[in-house]
């Protein structure tokens with residue numbers, strides 16, 4: 776049973792790190808909200824506990840990137856039904872197409888993953904018929920590095936620096952809720968009525 780704020784902070788850290796690493800983790804695919812009111816599922820790629828930053832991958836042309844450039848407020852919601860733990864996060868998003876983080880993320884992606892960014896029109900463009908958006912030659916193949924090189928222009932990382940974590944644990948014996956506020960070199964936290 777979690778009894779202290781430090782245990783809550785440790786639980787958040789381990790769940791988010793596991794969520795980023797393990798495809799089958801319930802926290803692998805949180806819901807990401809932008810200030811324009813839109814929500815979408817995204818794959819969590821990394822949680823850096825030093826900077827309290829979440830990393831996602833996306834198409835730089837997608838509406839979510841435009842929304843974040845207008846207003847960087849981002850919320851992220853994850854729920855592990857088996858553990859009965861909800862983690863709500865609020866923070867500031869930034870989209871980076873270039874620089875060391877985007878470059879490393881691109882290099883660490885498989886060519887199959889990179890293929891998604893070959894779409895000829897921006898995500899959300901009207902299509903008129905059911906389409907993948909990929910060029911015909913790229914459908915149904917595992918592309919080579921050369922095949923996916925042009926996709927690099929469309930690839931970006933979305934980094935969300937979390938400013939508040941809201942942790943809720945459901946239990947028959949009584950729910951528990953706490954919030955954690957990252958601060959330079961650490962965090963503060965307090966218990967809330969669930």
Ligand SMILES: Cc1cc2nc3c(=O)[nH]c(=O)nc-3n(C[C@H](O)[C@H](O)[C@H](O)COP(=O)(O)O)c2cc1C
Pocket residue numbers: 804813814815816817818819831832833834837838839840898899
């Ligand atoms: C399981 C799952 C994982 C997804 N992962 C991502 C992702 O990592 N990055 C991404 O941009 N979109 C991802 N999507 C698609 C988004 O939910 C969304 O449909 C798309 O990015 C367009 O969002 P936008 O119009 O708000 O920009 C995923 C969807 C599902 C169902």
